[in-house]
Structure formats: structure tokens, C-alpha cells
Amino acid sequence: MHATIPRPPGLPLLGNVDAIDQDVPFQSLHLLAQKYGEIYELEMFGTKRVVINSQALMSEVSDEKRFSKKIAENSTQLRNAAGDGLFTARLPEEKNWYIAHNLLMPLFKPDKICDLADDMMDIVSQLVLKWQRLGPDAIIDTAADISRVTLDIVCLCAMSYRLNSFYRESVHPFAVAMADFLLESTKRGARAPAVQNLMVAENKKYEALMKTLFATTDDILAQRRALSTDKQDILGTLMYGKDKETGQGLPEKTIQYNLLTFLIAGHETTSGMLVFALYYLLTHPEAMRKLQEEIDTTLGGRLFTTKDLNTMPYLIAVMRETLRLAPTAPARTVAPFEDTVIGGKYFIAKGESIIVNTYDCQRDRKVWGEDAEEFKPERMLDGKYDAMPRQAWQAFGYGERACIGGAFAWQEAQIALVTIFQQFDLAMADPKYQLAVKQTLSIKPANFFIRATPRKDKPRLFAVPSINKGYPTA
Numbered sequence: 001m002h003a004t005i006p007r008p009p010g011l012p013l014l015g016n017v018d019a020i021d022q023d024v025p026f027q028s029l030h031l032l033a034q035k036y037g038e039i040y041e042l043e044m045f046g047t048k049r050v051v052i053n054s055q056a057l058m059s060e061v062s063d064e065k066r067f068s069k070k071i072a073e074n075s076t077q078l079r080n081a082a083g084d085g086l087f088t089a090r091l092p093e094e095k096n097w098y099i100a101h102n103l104l105m106p107l108f109k110p111d112k113i114c115d116l117a118d119d120m121m122d123i124v125s126q127l128v129l130k131w132q133r134l135g136p137d138a139i140i141d142t143a144a145d146i147s148r149v150t151l152d153i154v155c156l157c158a159m160s161y162r163l164n165s166f167y168r169e170s171v172h173p174f175a176v177a178m179a180d181f182l183l184e185s186t187k188r189g190a191r192a193p194a195v196q197n198l199m200v201a202e203n204k205k206y207e208a209l210m211k212t213l214f215a216t217t218d219d220i221l222a223q224r225r226a227l228s229t230d231k232q233d234i235l236g237t238l239m240y241g242k243d244k245e246t247g248q249g250l251p252e253k254t255i256q257y258n259l260l261t262f263l264i265a266g267h268e269t270t271s272g273m274l275v276f277a278l279y280y281l282l283t284h285p286e287a288m289r290k291l292q293e294e295i296d297t298t299l300g301g302r303l304f305t306t307k308d309l310n311t312m313p314y315l316i317a318v319m320r321e322t323l324r325l326a327p328t329a330p331a332r333t334v335a336p337f338e339d340t341v342i343g344g345k346y347f348i349a350k351g352e353s354i355i356v357n358t359y360d361c362q363r364d365r366k367v368w369g370e371d372a373e374e375f376k377p378e379r380m381l382d383g384k385y386d387a388m389p390r391q392a393w394q395a396f397g398y399g400e401r402a403c404i405g406g407a408f409a410w411q412e413a414q415i416a417l418v419t420i421f422q423q424f425d426l427a428m429a430d431p432k433y434q435l436a437v438k439q440t441l442s443i444k445p446a447n448f449f450i451r452a453t454p455r456k457d458k459p460r461l462f463a464v465p466s467i468n469k470g471y472p473t474a
């Protein structure tokens with residue numbers, strides 16, 4: 001006998017549509033997890049999905065012999081801009097994924113990412129100079145400025161293309177279009193097709209957003225062609241690389257899909273991580289003090305270089321703990337190859353969607369203890385991270401379809417956090433700020449404003465010297 005998977009009461013025909021707040025779906029999943037525990041199911045327009053909320057189940061569905069990534073309803077909408085790009089490709093049928101994956105994997109190895117450090121520092125220094133010149137009285141829109149950093153970094157590092165977001169008064173129109181596109185895609189994923197067809201004005205707006213997105217990739221491609229360079233960055237590799245096994249390259253449309261994939265997957269997630277890290281540190285002054293002390297002791301007043309990557313244990317613990325409590329990609333979807341049973345008692349039919357609610361799985365009290373909801377970088381120190389149960393920390397996903405950009409984000413976050421805390425003492429603009437979370441595809445703190453006071457005796461950033469001292473091998 002299989003156990004019944006609990007399901008919240010629903011509406012006739014529509015099912016549990018009203019159980020999910022389409023503006024912040026992860027929060028609805030979280031509330032339901034608190035009510036129903038390790039597993040529950042939702043039914044929307046006749047389609048069932050199971051949501052899992054414990055480390056044990058997350059670990060079980062990470063078995064790639066039994067389960068694989070499924071392009072869920074909101075990701076289906078993302079395909080309008082990201083098509084058979086890496087993030088949204090359907091396997092095994094969409095063969096361009098294998099070509100792009102094989103071509104790009106070598107570029108995402110840590111030693112290759114190390115070569116991008118100067119470009120990352122170039123953009124981070126633009127943020128530093130802006131905050132220095134604004135001075136301690138300025139109220140900074142943290143998410144807006146950090147998104148400028150991460151979007152410009154992914155453009156410069158992956159495509160040698162400068163968006164110059166720090167030279168504009170308002171957020172770059174491409175970034176606005178992308179955020180609106182992601183938000184609307186999530187909402188479309190939850191609507192019945194018949195209802196969607198009737199929403200003529202929304203559909204027109206959505207088409208216009210996609211036009212803006214593709215106009216940017218057209219421009220990036222045209223600029224690169226005009227340069228007639230053989231630069232082997234991500235863009236050059238997508239445009240001219242040939243798969244070693246098949247000798248095949250990628251069609252133009254798939255190149256565009258992948259560019260948009262990198263712009264989408266490569267900026268909001270990292271920006272959310274950095275803003276959450278700043279939020280957690282500012283609300284935990286002792287953790288912030290320890291981090292600043294570690295940075296000052298390690299660097300002794302010089303700039304961070306690639307030799308310093310992964311050498312500051314407290315910094316790494318802060319980053320891991322931030323992504324445990326706030327995995328900025330808060331859920332992923334898998335499906336079993338065959339009818340199966342999970343947790344020893346829950347029946348799941350072949351192909352049925354299982355939403356891995358990473359946000360709740362990483363707060364499992366059985367793994368992290370009664371203080372699982374608290375921000376405590378210490379729980380990641382002194383070998384404790386390595387000693388935790390299998391698959392308890394999955395902020396970058398798992399297996400073949402795990403994040404290709406993990407090392408990229410890890411390096412970028414270290415450069416940004418170290419440089420910010422070396423250069424500034426930060427404070428919340430509103431000391432009574434209560435965390436509110438905004439969700440597009442990923443999550444980040446909303447309306448989180450800070451002040452940045454330049455520190456004395458910091459190294460000065462007039463121009464950007466090379467920080468690349470080679471990838472540390474020890």
C-alpha cells in the first residue's frame with residue numbers, strides 16, 4: 001500500500017491554482033511545506049506536481065539513474081527566449097544541448113574562470129568608485145547596483161560586450177525587459193492556454209519584451225562579426241566552435257538562445273546571492289565583523305588577487321550559509337524515467353513533475369538542527385560542510401544539469417564581497433528593515449537600501465591593476 005500524498009483543498013476544474021501566489025511562488029511553496037511537511041501535491045488544470053521538502057527526498061530524486069530534469073511549466077515559457085539553450089533544452093531529444101555543453105564545459109573550469117578575474121574586478125571597481133563618490137550620506141538601492149555588477153560582468157566575461165550599466169541613470173532597458181519577461185513567463189506558466197489567448201494586451205507586451213531581448217543578442221552578434229576576431233570566449237566558442245565528436249557547430253538561433261540563457265541564468269542568481277549576503281551580514285554584526293577581520297588580516301591592505309581565491313574560510317562559510325538559507329534558484333523540477341516509489345511509500349508515475357523545493361530542503365531540521373532557520377556561517381566551518389549528509393546543500397542543482405556557472409559565480413562573489421567589505425563599512429539605511437523577497441525566476445531581497453562609508457587605509461582603486469596571479473593549485 002502506498003501512502004497518500006497530502007493535497008490542499010482546490011477549486012473545481014482549476015485545482016490548486018489559488019494556492020500559489022504568482023508574484024512570489026516560492027513563498028507559497030514554503031507556506032505549504034510548513035503545513036504539509038516533507039511532501040505534498042498540487043493539481044493545476046488537471047496536471048499534477050509533487051513538491052518535496054526534505055533533504056532525504058531531495059537526495060533520493062538526485063539519483064540520475066531514476067530521475068532527470070524536467071522542463072516545468074514556467075520553464076516552458078522561458079523557452080520563448082531561451083529555446084534549446086543549456087538551461088531549457090529538453091533531453092535527450094534536443095541534441096544542440098550536447099554540442100553547447102561539450103564546447104562550453106572547458107571554459108567554465110576554475111582555472112579558465114581565473115582568467116576572467118581582471119574583467120570581474122573592472123566592473124566591481126565601477127561599483128566601488130560610484131559608492132565612494134556618492135559618500136556616506138547616499139542611500140543606495142542595493143539590488144539595482146549589485147545587478148549592474150553581475151549583468152555587466154556576465155556580458156563582459158562571456159561576450160566581451162560592455163553594457164556600461166554604471167554609466168546610465170536608470171537600469172539598462174535590456175535588464176528591465178528581462179526582469180519583466182521572467183515575471184510574465186512565470187505567470188503565463190500558471191494560466192490556462194485558453195485564458196492566455198484572450199489576454200491580447202499582455203500578449204502584445206510579452207512579444208515586445210522578447211523583441212528587446214533578441215535585439216540585444218542581434219547587436220552582440222553583429223559587433224562580434226564586425227570585429228572578425230577569433231577570441232575564444234563563450235560567445236566566440238558558441239559562434240565558431242565545432243563539437244569534437246560530431247564536427248557539428250550550433251545554428252544561429254541556438255546561439256541566440258544560449259546568449260539569452262547566460263544573460264538570464266548568469267546574472268540574477270548571483271546578484272540575489274550577493275544582496276542576500278549583504279542582508280544577512282548587516283543583520284548579523286558579529287558575522288560581519290569576523291568577515292571584515294578575516295579580509296583585513298589576509299590582505300593586509302593590498303587588493304584581492306586570484307591567489308586569494310578560496311583561502312578565506314569565513315568568507316566561504318558566509319557564501320555557503322547564504323545560499324543554504326536563500327538558494328537564489330529556489331526550486332528545480334525532475335521526473336522519474338519509470339513509475340517509482342520515493343521515501344519508501346509515495347508513488348510517483350513515470351514523467352510526473354517533482355518540484356525539488358530547495359529552499360525548504362536546505363532548512364531541514366533533521367540535517368541542520370533546531371536552529372536551521374538561523375544564519376550561522378559557523379555551521380559551514382571546520383569540516384562541517386564536508387561532513388553533512390549527501391546532497392544536503394544543492395544551491396547549484398545536481399548532476400548533468402547542474403549549474404555550469406558555479407565556479408564563475410563563486411569567483412565573482414568572492415571578488416565582490418571582499419572588495420566591498422575592504423573598501424566600505426556598510427549600514428542599513430533603515431535599521432528596522434524587515435526582509436521582503438522579490439521573485440522573478442530567482443529570488444532577492446526587495447527594497448533593501450544601504451549606506452556605504454568609505455574605510456580609512458583601504459587600497460585605492462583609481463585604475464584597475466591586474467589581480468590575476470594564477471589559479472591557486474594547493
Ligand code: HEM
Pocket residue numbers: 069086087088101154261262265266267269270273327328329332333394395396397398400401402403404405406408409
Ligand atoms: C549564485 C549564483 C547561481 C546559482 C545559485 C545558480 C543556480 C543554478 C541551478 C540550481 C541550476 C540548475 C537548474 C535546474 O536543475 O533546473 C543552474 C543551471 C544553470 N546555470 Fe546557474 N546559478 C548561478 C550562477 C550562474 C552563472 C554565473 C551562470 C553563467 C555564467 C549560470 C549558468 C547556468 C546555466 C547555463 C545552467 C543550465 C545548465 C544545463 O542544464 O546545462 N549560473 N544554475
